[in-house]
Amino acid sequence: MSEQKVVVHRTLSGRVVSDKMDKTVTVLVERRVKHPLYNKVIVRSKRYHADVQAGVAAEGDLVEIEECRPISKTKSWRVTRVIEKAQS
Template identity: 55%
Template sequence: MPKKRLIGVVVSDKMDKTVVVKVTRRFEHPDYKKHIERSKKYHVHDENNTCKVGDVVLIEETRPLSKTKRWRVVEILQRGYQTEKMPGVEESEQI
């Protein structure tokens, strides 16, 4: 049986070897036919601490690694834009 794979955005990288990934899905409401977005956050294992906030990642289901971690990072699909590298912005203007 193939493992589930999802694409999401890293929203937190403060933990060691763990990132929080937000996965958003779109679906049509069965009664009102309006498109709705729902999101869910997953704790994901990041062995080398390579993911940063804003990265788009591919995650895969795996065996339980801790109380909350059941997913691991397969690859980083797109790097997020880092605010500290923004051209033309003074350090005092950044967050």
């Protein structure tokens, strides 16, 4: 019997806030969490550097990124698809 290993990568969706670098975009991912004491929903955000082919994602686009092997010191994510183009 042959066993197949299924590799599941984490995926996140966020907004591109910078595309000034070559082959790299900065993606802002926001998540909503409940405050442990006050029970108020607050927004936490984090920026990720993601690898992208030139011209695929521009600033303002909503994209999906997935975790991958480290590409550089700060890049461990890859853009998989553009969910929504920015209004321009």
